[in-house]
Amino acid sequence: MLYQPHLITRRIVPENQEFPMLSLSSRITPEHLFYVRNHFPYPVVDLSSWKLGIGGLVDQPANYSYEDLLRMPQYSLAVTLQCAGEKRAYFHPLTPGEQWELGANSHAVWTGVRLADLLRAAGIRRNALEVTFEGMDRGGRTDMPGEFTFMRSLPIPVACHPDLLIALYMNGQPLPFRHGYPARLIVPGWYGMASVKWLQRITVIDEPFQGPFQTNDYVYLREGGDQPASEPVTRIRLNAMIAQPTDQEVIARGNHWITGAAIAGDHPVALVEISIDHGDTWHAASWIDPHETYAWRRWCYLWGADQKGTFSMMARAVDLLGNTQPVRPDWNKKGYGYNAIQKIQVHVE
């Protein structure tokens, strides 16, 4: 009971809570610390009437009960979810929305049926362009009238990838209610908004989906500059996080472990490097975890802090193609995809 870290409460209704990143002790996030990101109040779920519908441009529309899904072959995959608004609080100027710091991400092993198996059974028609995923959570928006369900789409090639799951289990237990029970989509490598919770309907369509969580939210909006004015938020950008020490921490002289995690949605993270001198020199961190394609990978670095003073500590991830993180964040109006190199100050006494 003592020394119990807690979720960091960003909003109560809808519930938005952050994993306390400084408590990153295991690769799998304990369920009670798994970050929670909701757009609406929790839905009412009645398992006796719940069905997962598949329809639209398919030859064999279907309605699967929970038991139907449980009887199908189950696949497991370790997938870290990261909110697209992760580290939003670090943008300057600040941008609207939940002011997530380091912990809008968590890791679990998800088990369920392959979305590709369901789509194959349904038979996607040749004119199909996208697949939409509709959750049971619903409510109003501040920027337009009406009521909406949380709904997202994926292009057909992404939706048919064998690694996408309709997850029924999280870390070997039935999916907890607040993480999408009875079933949630898991889109490995994508920011968390793609992994629709309380999934109730899958629809194959022949035009780009225009719902507000696809076209108003979760787009990189910019003014001027070289980059497009609007670009969809998709895969997790290469990023490393320092879990310990924490910013402005005061430590005694001696050896200290610097620890954290790194993740990327495009190419595997090859290396994490640490700088203690504001980026002048960099040292390779060691891996705590083995490589798994869609999982964050914890790293550590032993720092011999034998000088008193204030140190500017940075961690940067490098992927297999040699890409690394930018020094400056890619500021965008809605504050998505922050992946500038994290920098903290540590005081050695």
Next chain:
Amino acid sequence: MLYQPHLITRRIVPENQEFPMLSLSSRITPEHLFYVRNHFPYPVVDLSSWKLGIGGLVDQPANYSYEDLLRMPQYSLAVTLQCAGEKRAYFHPLTPGEQWELGANSHAVWTGVRLADLLRAAGIRRNALEVTFEGMDRGGRTDMPGEFTFMRSLPIPVACHPDLLIALYMNGQPLPFRHGYPARLIVPGWYGMASVKWLQRITVIDEPFQGPFQTNDYVYLREGGDQPASEPVTRIRLNAMIAQPTDQEVIARGNHWITGAAIAGDHPVALVEISIDHGDTWHAASWIDPHETYAWRRWCYLWGADQKGTFSMMARAVDLLGNTQPVRPDWNKKGYGYNAIQKIQVHVE
């Protein structure tokens, strides 16, 4: 179980956790959300051997058992505790230590014996200058060798004030262990470091106490300027906090309650004023709570947000003498006593 706010974890050992200020719904903070500020790991408390010793420059040294204290007259007082590092994260440049935001404060009704009664029974000698209070929590420091208990002093006139309690109860329940069981000092109106937890010894002395939590920590350290280079941290500075909305919150057009709390350790808070236009015009908030000398007082203001746009919202407290909060924080090296006017941005859609 759903929609459960949590303490915001700033450090796990020693445990330092912050009240999520956005969940300020009652004046009394629920015990599981009461902020926790520790300098050391938790002590081991054995009630069968625990005594509260009173000694030093007194005529009648004494050792009180828990039962002795329970049998004495019990007084109750509503006292808000606020950490001296409250809002430290808002200083620029950042200062070392826990990066507390709004919630390093909480409110409870404390019940226990009067310190003044114990001191009177002991008989303070005429050459006495200060009274020290020693907790059972102990450990090392980063800035000097050796082991220390958490220990603080008060000048004799402060220590003899009838409102200081040796609290045995919090909100009618025996003092919870993490808040100082079996007994903690409560120094109303002072920052929380004065309210020593797990109190084990009270000593009357004839010279200024020089312990590190008195002279190294909890002093306003400054360089240059008009103010003294070093000044002890004592009473809670006049300050108002906005609980809702939160910084960068997105809201729909319409009426919204702005809510928060205000507190001061010197003179009663007379008024809280709100500005929606970056400080050009100010409007009086209404009180939710009646005045109680040592308690934060919740306030509210109904804002008719009928224009779209981004608004700079501020709240400032004014005390009975007409003092108000500064626009700029009194930056000091260790980041204590932040009480600049809080400013947030709210986006109306």
